[in-house]
Amino acid sequence: MARTETDRCPGVLAVHQAADGGLARVRLPGGWLSAEQLDVLRVAAAELGDGRLELTSRANVQIRGLKADGPRELSDRLFAAGLLPSIAHERVRNILASPLSGLDEQSRYDVLPVAAELDRALCGRPGLAELPGRFLFALDDGRGDLADVRADVTVRALDDRSAVLTLGNRGVRMPWAEVPELMLAAAEAFLSIRDQEWRIAEVPDGEQQILERLALHADEELDPTTTRVTAGVHGKALVVTVPLGGLTQAQAAALAGATGGVRVTPWRSVVVAATATGLEGVGLVTTPDSVWEGVTACAGKPGCAKALADVRADAARLMPTFARDGRRVHWAGCGRRCGKPAGGFVDVVAVGDGYLVDGERV
Ligand code: SF4
Structure with a gap:
């Protein structure tokens, strides 16, 4: 299916003009934010936007209501905070990782360091800045929580030695050491076969064409069942539901005060240390039985x-x-x-x- 529209996926520099002002989307590979970075975003939302931080279905953060001079000031602050490591690649750093990876017993492998390595390598390749803003990488730690996010290139852990890389429903087993390079090679192969398409699934026989270009034979099948991650304590982590995915100033400040930073999930929630306290008092949800779950x-x-x-x-x-x-x-x-x-x-x-x-x- 050839696209006729322009890719207008927003970023920090390519701000979308919404009815309530500029909308900037900040990519967070692996969903990771240090406490200091979360506070930079909180203050920026208060001083440059409408005060809220929106969590997206790709584990990114959006600031709305930016005035005309807001995007320039915002990009300066994000660059200083390490949240804008590549101007050219800012809209293509779309990397999901299982938010509880390495924190509970269901995690077969800690994929967060792989997400960081993939992000660095992605930003180091000028040609990959041409990826559409909707192209998505996913790193599943083996539990199947990212089974239904429909990423273009998905890797799921089998154990701490090997993983399966899938394009669509075709899978190839490989050692972890080869994973970042092959994920990027698949993205480069997509750029070489696409016309105007934004996703691999939109290219006729796209998955097969990419596998052939990479000389890979896909013979692995993965369980398509999705594991839901609900609010509450999971091993060393606490999953916190954010009602309707909109963090208020008080909620963002409370999360920034929790030890060790946060991981934003694709489900309008965040992961903090299980020892975090004082979150319910600002309207955040820490139990799975809330009306706001899902x-x-x-x-x-x-x-x-x-x-x-x-x-x-x-x-x-x-x-x-x-x-x-x-x-x-x-x-x-x-x-x-x-x-x-x-x-x-x-x-x-x-x-x-x-x-x-x-x-x-x-
Ligand atoms: S679904 Fe909502 S955000 Fe999207 S165009 Fe319609 S009203 Fe706007």
Whole structure:
């Protein structure tokens, strides 16, 4: 499928002009933020944006409501904080890693250092700055929590010696030492076969073409089941749900005060040390039975010009009584359903005079 639109995926330098001002997206390879970096983002959101930090479905952070001179000042602050290591590559550092990697018993291998190595190598190759902003790498520590994120190039740990690299559903076993180089080689092969496509799956026979260029024979199958990671203590870590993925100033300050930094997850939550305290008092959720578990929403009004409703306000009002049968829920201000989770979910879409829930008017 050839694309006809321009890739407008936002970054820090390529800011998207939303209805409520500039929107900057800060890539966080592996979701990792030191406490100092989180505080830099918090202060920047307060001084340059609308005060909130939005968590995205790719474990990135967004700042909204930037004024005209905001992006320049923001990029200076992020560069100084080590959050903008390559100007050319800033929109292509899309690397997910299992957020609990190395922290609990389900982790077969700590993939966070691999994510950092992959990021450094990616930024060291000028040609890969041409990747589309939607191209995604994923490093799964073996538990299957990233099985449904539909990354372009996925690696899942088998043990501490080897992993399986998959393009689509085709897998190749390899030692960890070869993983970063082969992930980047797959991305380079994608650039050599694409026309206007943004993702490998959009290129006819894209996966097979890349495997042939890399002289790889895919004969491994992976369990497609996704393991859900819910709020609560997991080994040495505490998973903290952020209601609707929007961190307030008080919440960001409380997380920055937790020891050892945070890992942002693709599920609008963050991972901190299990010893962290004082988070519930600022509205963060540390248990799996909350109404906010698995609930996401797009920007809606007033942030998006296309929105037919203030979905975040409506979700905040209606979620406590919402029937969902244990499923995830996504609230969208129009049919584009931005930010919808991978896999199954209750589909709530604004239609102007109400909502459709799974296609039924309510
Ligand atoms: S789903 Fe529609 S209303 Fe929501 S952010 Fe996307 S375009 Fe805007």
